[in-house]
Amino acid sequence: MRANLLILAGTTEATAFANAAADANLTGTVSFAGRVERPTRQPLPQRIGGFGGIEGLSEYLKAEQISHVIDATHPFAAQMSRNAVAACAQAEVPLIALTRAPWTAQSGDNWTHVPDIAGAVAALDQRASRVMLAVGRMHLAEFAPNPQHFYLLRLVDPPKDPPPFPDHNVLVSRGPFTEGDDRALMQEHGIKLVVSKNAGGTGAYAKIAAARALGLPVIMIDRPTLPERREAHSVAQVFDWLRHSGVDLGV
Structure with a gap:
């Protein structure tokens, strides 16, 4: 399968994945919400702005023939993540969240x-x-x-x-x-x-x-509660998921 990825970005993890995807010659678009005036330069085509809620994102996925969605937004971008889960279910597009484990208190923390x-x-x-x-x-x-x-x-x-x-x-x-x-x-x-x-x-x-x-x-x-979804905690884990989804990674 030839992938066409939508990367919901705004984090260092999103940039790391976009760089790895470009290195693997994968096709995709990096999407920013537009809240940061100077988003980090990306190696793949970019879009900036919202989608128009669940319905708008679902229509975008269909119109652009997106094969997979990687939600690498900030852990507190809760509305975007909720919309992504719902829109992907509606459009029947597989989704994975590339997210960071939360911090936990250590000895000496107050x-x-x-x-x-x-x-x-x-x-x-x-x-x-x-x-x-x-x-x-x-x-x-x-x-x-x-x-x-x-x-x-x-x-x-x-x-x-x-x-x-x-x-x-x-x-x-x-x-x-x-x-x-x-x-x-x-x-x-x-x-x-x-x-x-x-x-x-x-x-x-x-x-x-x-x-x-x-x-x-x-x-x-504390982090907001999000719907149940598949999660990865590294770029390598996302690539494993893509591979198991039938994406041709050239290896």
Whole structure:
């Protein structure tokens, strides 16, 4: 079978798979939601923007004759992942999620688990502190009810609107970062508390390791619940799945 892949992207795993797919001379399209202004350059054709919900994605799969979907979106891109599962079932296109295992607390970690962004906002309803808020620019406005804190914001792109905090510092930078750099950053800004999504993987883990080294508490936002789906945790596992699906990988 000659494959025509749709790679739902936005992570380092997506880029790694796209590079491997291109090296294997596979045909496919890398799709970005459009939330990042400067997406990582890809070796396969790209599209940017939504599909129009489940129905729109299902129609796209049929119109483009997509043979397989690889969902390598961020673990918190829950709506896209839910839509992908439903659309692939509707269009009868096989899907696999290339995802990272979530972080788990280690000795020395001081985590408070919350189920979602709203839970993190509620957890910050406390006396003024100095907070590293690592939730991405899309959610900053939701933390406006807690203006008493200083917020350190590290973002991939500059915020489109001024952050809704009287006291904050914005750093525009793209990871991966090192534990040493993040430890120094937290010390420089006098950080007392870290708020983070449980993104998993290695690229964003430095701040978690730095918080542990400094004895800082972390408000950890747990991952959203997703529908049952086939998952892989490495590029090699996705290739094994494609091979077993009858895709000609030339080996």
